[in-house]
Amino acid sequence: MKDKYISRVRRKLSLPRAVKAEVVSDLEEIFAMACERGESEVATISRLGTPEEYVKATEAAFGVDGARLRRKRFAVAAVVFAFIAVAASACAIATGVSVERIPEGAIGYAETMTDIEVEGAGFGVYAAALGAGAVAICAAIACGVAAKVTSEKR
């Protein structure tokens, strides 16, 4: 119970690593001292408040608004993914166009149907770019939604 509480605080704290380590070791001390006094972990936790409340108060002491920081990170990620999506789509379109136009007389070029499979490297790139584009669009939307949700929770 105590470990779960502390690890939750550690995960949610948006503070420099050294400060985070200090907050965690303080929590260890708080629990140890309470235990020495014969207090149960449940009683200590009810005094400390929820991990989220503890995180909020601690971040505020360092002048950090964790929720706002997370929102900003999501927003930046959404923009980056959107950019990747646009770039990948453009790449896919460009490759797609070049795949369709096999120059006449090229090796493997046939005017009628043949059994020879034209293994253009182009198709692999095309598919990869298309896939990356689709993934990036999904990621951009997910980050955008996460940023919005984080801002509404405040």
Add this chain to the structure above:
Amino acid sequence: MDGNYIRQFKKGSLELILLALIGQKERYGYELINELNSKGAEVLGYAREGTVYPILYRLEAGGLIEHRLVPAPANGGNRKSYSITPEGAITLKELKKLWRAYSDCVDLFIGETEDEG
């Protein structure tokens, strides 16, 4: 009474109280909480780590207090022992003066309005 009024009062005064307690002598975190609760719980409300530790972080970040780690034989870990820095001692002196002037001023207004009422 609305809890909001009490919170507003507590906000600034807890900082001064903690600085004064640490200025008096070196103290552990739990000691500060005990002290607050044994003498001030009635007025200030029950002090909790979630309130006190963030203030200690702020005071330390501001260079007003510092800590050293003292081994705690009972649990094998360390305990933080807080002491005031020279800068903290100067600030404490100024804050005490400000608090007295502040409370005198508030008393003055309260007294005046009481006389009228």
